[in-house]
Amino acid sequence: MSSPAITDCGCPPPAAAPLTIKNFRSELKPIWCPGCGDYGVVTALYRALVNIGRPPHEVAFISGIGCSSRIPGYTTAYGFNTVHGRALPVAQGIKMANPDLLVLVAGGDGDGFSIGGGHVPHAIRRNLDLTYIVMDNHIYGLTKGQLSPTTPRGAKTPSSSHGSMEQPVNPLLYVLAYGAGFVAQGIPADMDGLTKMIEAAIRYPGFSFVNIQSPCVTFGDPNDQMKVQKAKMRKLAEMGHDPTNRLHAMDLAQAYGTELYTGIFYQNPNPPPTYDSQIRERQAALQATAPAA
C-alpha cells in the first residue's frame, strides 16, 4: 500500500496527515441512550485516529453484537459489525489477509469475555497487530440489563433478581496472564487520557488491549456512572507505576472492581514479532525458494 514514512505500526507521522475528526465521523447518528459512556469512547477514538493519521479507508473496524458493538458504524472506516462474540477471529482473518490495514476491534464485556471469551487468549498468543477495545459496562446493555461476566457478585439484574452468585471475570488480569503486550484502562470522563491510551495502543506493534469502563446509564449501577468514576479514578502515571513492569501491572490489576486505575498497566518494552510480520517473512522466504506455479 502507498502510505509514506511507515513507522513500526504502519502509521505515518501526524504531520503528514491533514485529517480532522470530520474525516472519521460517519453520517449515521448514534442511537445510544443519552449519557451512555460509549459516546465518549467514539469521540476519543476519532481523536486518536486523527493523531495516527491513516486515512479512513485504510482502517478496518470490527465489532461483535451489543450496544457498544455499534461503534464501527459511527466511523468512516471500513466497518464490520459481525455476530455476537466473533469480532476477534473476523479481525484476525482481515489482518492476515491484508497486513497493511490498521485493524481495530471493539465490543462489550459480554461480547468479549463471555460468548467470545474463548477467542481472547488465542488472539493474544497469536499476536497479530491489532487493537482490541472493550467497553466494559458490567452489564448486558443491548438485551436490557442481564448479568455480564464482569457484573459484581451479588448484583441484582433481570436475570439475577436474587443477586448474582458468580465471581466476575477480571479482564485486565485475564489479558495480562495470557501475555498481552499492551494493556490499558480508561474512562470516557477522562477524554484526554483515553485518547492518548487508544493512540498508544494503536501504535504498539502487536496485540493491544484497552478496557474502557464505559457506564450504561440505563441498566448500569447508579454508583458506577461518569461522575462517580471521575472522582474515583487514579492515574497510574501519577502513582509512579512503571508500565514495563508486568508483575507490578498484574498486582495493580487485581484491584479491578474496587479501585479504578487508569492509564497503561503494561507495555512490553521489547515487543515480540507479530504474526503478520511472520506471515510476510514466510511468504517472501517460500516465494524465493520456489515461485508458485
Next chain:
Amino acid sequence: MLNDMIIGMAGSGGDGIVSAGDALISASAREGYYAMLTKSFGSQIRGGESSCRLRVATTPVLNPGGTLDVAVVLNWEDFLRFGGELPVGPDTVVLYEKKTGIEPAAIPLEVKPAIVLAVPMSELAMKSAGTLQAKNNVVLGLLAGWFGLAREAILEGIRRKFSKKGAEILQGNERAYAAGLEYADQHPLARDFRLSPPVARGGKRRVVDGNEICAEAALFAGCKFFGGYPITPATEIMQHLQKDIWKHGGSLLQAEDEIAGIAAVVGASFAGKKAMTATSGPGFSLKSEVIGLASITELPLVCVNVQRGGPSTGLPTKTEQADLFAAVFSAHGDTVRPVLAPIGVRDVFGVTVEAFNIAEQYQTPVIVLSDQEIAQRKDIIDPVDTADFKIVDRVKPTPEELAQGYNRFKFTDSGISPLSHPGMPGGSYLAAGIEHNEHGDPTSSGEMHERMNDKRLNKLNPLKQRRDLFILEGDPSAPLGVISWGGMAGATLEAVRTAQARGLPVKLLIPKLIYPIAEEVYRDFFASLQHCLVVEQSHQGQLYRIIRMWVDVPRGFTSLARSGANPISPDAIVRRIAAMAENTPATPSTTSR
C-alpha cells in the same frame, strides 16, 4: 482374464496391509491401470485392525465395487470385523495366513468361496527376510504371481521405498516379494484369475485422494486464505494447503475452533481475498451462525463439509451423505446457499474451482459436500487439464462508481452489487449481520427486508440454468429414471450402465449443483418418467425429500437410501431398476402387483 478385479485385505495394524494397498495402487498407476483404493480402520487411532480394498481395472473405475474377487486375510478376527465392507462371494479367491491354524474347509465364512488357500505368509517372510515386517511384501508377491498384477512396477516401488533404508533392509524386502512370487508360481490356481494387461501403458496418470486434490483446486482457483480446525476426515485439506499457500501470497490459520476458523474466513473475504474453510459434521454445525453472516453481508466464501456418519461424533471414520439437510438449511433466516457435491476424487477439482467461482460471482457462501470416502479414497486419475477451467473474480466498484458515492448493497438487475474492500479509497461501508439498506446502514424496515431478501435469493436464480453442473445419461424418452449424487454417484452410474446393457429403458441424472434445486432440469428429466429412484447414503433419503419439496415428481418416485457405512452396491441398484421395469406398463414383461 479379467478386466476388473477387486482385492480386499485385512489385518492388524502391524501387518502393513494398508501400505501394501498403497504400493499396489502406485504400481497399478505406473503400469497403466485405473484403480480405486479405499482404506478402513477400526476406531483406534493406531495399531487397531485395518483393511483396504483395491479395485483395479483396464478402464476408469467408477466405484469401489461390491463382492471381492480376491480376499487376503492376515487374521480372521480382523477380517470379520469389516463385515459388509469386505464381502466374500462364491466367486472369490480367499488367501489367508496359514498360521491362523484354521483348515480351509473350516474358515469362518457363510459362503463357500471359489478357491481357499492357506499360505504360510509369516513363514515365507521369516525365511526370506528374517522379519515379520516383510509379510506385506510376501502378500504383494502372491498377488502379482497369481493375479498378474504389475509385477515389475511393484518391485520398482519396493526399491523406491526401501532404497533409503540401507542395502540389508532393501534386499530383505526384495527377497520377501520374490518368495511370494515363487510360492504363487509353484502353486498355480485351478482357474485363470489374471487381470488383462492395461489398455495403454504409462501416461501422466497419478494417484491422489479427494482431500489433496481439493487443496490443489483451491490454490488454482485463487484461494488466499484458509481458516479451520482439525477434524476427521477433513483435516488433510488444511494439511496440504499449509505447505504451499504462502507461496501463492496467501496465509492459513489453524484456529482455536471451527467458529473462529470460518469467522476468520469471512474476515479475509471482507478484506478482498478468496477464502475457504473445511470441516466435517460437528464442525459444520458450529459454523452455521457465521455462514448466515456471510449470506447477509454477501461475502464470498467456500465451506467444504467432508461428511462422516452423524449425528454428533457419529461414525467419524465412515462415509455418509446425511449432511444434506444441514447444508441446505445451514443457518436461520430465509436464505439460500449454493450446495455443490463432487461425484468422485477427480471431480473434486472441478467442483472446488466451481465453488470458488460461484461464491465470487454471486457473493455468497458456497457449501461443498464431499464425503469421507471421496476425501480419503485414492484414485488413479488422468491428469486434470486446468485449461478447461476459467477463474471468476468478484465484481469490484469502478472508480466512477466510487466517485458517485458507493452503495455496497445497491439494487441491480442481477441482484449482484459491486464489492469493495478495505484499502479502496471511497469504498468504505458497514458490513453487518443486521439488515441494511442499499448503503449498508442498519434498518428494521419490513419493506427493506423484503427487498433485500428478494435481492439475496433472486441473484442465485441464474445458477439453476447451469446444466453443465448436471450429468445426464441415457435415452431422454426412457420411462425409468435414477438420480444420485456425491459419493453414491459412481456406483449408480455403473449400475445404470449395467441395466442399460441388459436392455432396461433407464436414464440417469446426477446433480453436482444440489441446491438451489434447478426445477427445470428435474422437470425435464421427469417428463418421460413413470418411475424414478433416488439413490443415496442416508437413512432418510435427504435428496429424495428435498426434490419433493421443490418439484412435482413422477408417480413412482422412490428412494433407495441406507445409512452410512452400509455401502449400496451397483448390484442392489440394478435390482431396484429391474423391479421398476417390471412395474412399468410400457415394458413387455409387465404384470401389475
